[in-house]
Amino acid sequence: xxxxxxxxxxxxxxxxxxxxxxxxxxxxxxxxxxxxxxxxxxxxxxxxxxxxxxxxxxxxxxxxxxxxxxxxxxxxxxxxxxxxxxxxxxxxxxxxxxxxxxxxxxxxxxxxxxxxxxxxxxxxxxxxxxxxxxxxxxxxxxxxxxxxxxxxxxxxxxxxxxxxxxxxxxxxxxxxxxxxxxxxxxxxxxxxxxxxxxxxxxxxxxxxxxxxxxxxxxxxxxxxxxxxxxxxxxxxxxxxxxxxxxxxxxxxx
Ligand SMILES: C[S@@+](CC[C@H](N)C(=O)[O-])C[C@H]1O[C@@H](n2cnc3c(N)ncnc32)[C@H](O)[C@@H]1O
Numbered sequence: 001x002x003x004x005x006x007x008x009x010x011x012x013x014x015x016x017x018x019x020x021x022x023x024x025x026x027x028x029x030x031x032x033x034x035x036x037x038x039x040x041x042x043x044x045x046x047x048x049x050x051x052x053x054x055x056x057x058x059x060x061x062x063x064x065x066x067x068x069x070x071x072x073x074x075x076x077x078x079x080x081x082x083x084x085x086x087x088x089x090x091x092x093x094x095x096x097x098x099x100x101x102x103x104x105x106x107x108x109x110x111x112x113x114x115x116x117x118x119x120x121x122x123x124x125x126x127x128x129x130x131x132x133x134x135x136x137x138x139x140x141x142x143x144x145x146x147x148x149x150x151x152x153x154x155x156x157x158x159x160x161x162x163x164x165x166x167x168x169x170x171x172x173x174x175x176x177x178x179x180x181x182x183x184x185x186x187x188x189x190x191x192x193x194x195x196x197x198x199x200x201x202x203x204x205x206x207x208x209x210x211x212x213x214x215x216x217x218x219x220x221x222x223x224x225x226x227x228x229x230x231x232x233x234x235x236x237x238x239x240x241x242x243x244x245x246x247x248x249x250x251x252x253x
Contacts, residue, residue, distance in 0.1 A: 028054075042139075046058070046068070047068050049067030050114075054112075070095040097118065099131055103247075111142070113144065120204070128219070138247065140247075142243070171184055182204075218245075220247055221245060229242065
């Protein structure tokens, strides 16, 4: 598997999460979900956290959050970002497909297409099983996937050039319906270095029925499927779907 450097992704995800703020700012979508499901003061693991934007945002808002990702380069930048805002948040290396641990978290997050980076349903099933092990009974797993609708509407075949702080990149995105692969090819240049850097991101586009069948066979139970970042039920027209799953609570005998 390719491991991702962050520069492009961090730049691309800036619009996804609100900037790091404090607990007086309006609630993020994740916070709204936590409130809706009555999770007070949850211990959170932000899986596939990238450079930790959301992890740090949640920490700034007073949550106990840690981050994990499989890409050392992402984690290096996440730790640097934490240091620069004097946050003691922990980031660790973990692959979604081989998550292991004892039940420790009230909430596990895996957001912004990260599940689409798992290229087979078998890998998605492994991720759900491992995440279930990390969750305390009654705990939530919240993740999103981007849909084929999204790929066909926005990423069928386009090229864009963008400039960030100290770098620029060209991105060629295309969708391959035959194997439902969304491919993003980046060519990155840094202002202070010669040469170019190429990186290809491959995302598998699953149907909601495929995801539902994996959930059905997992130890987790399905609670909600939301259309994009709303509380409306997902439909066939959704571009992105947020899933909320729960580890079954312990029942008293
Ligand atoms: C689109 S980024 C999302 C980052 C972050 N969750 C956010 O919302 O900004 C996808 C992330 O998934 C990570 N990733 C991809 N495959 C992974 C795997 N098998 N295990 C853990 N992380 C993975 C990448 O390194 C990258 O940081």
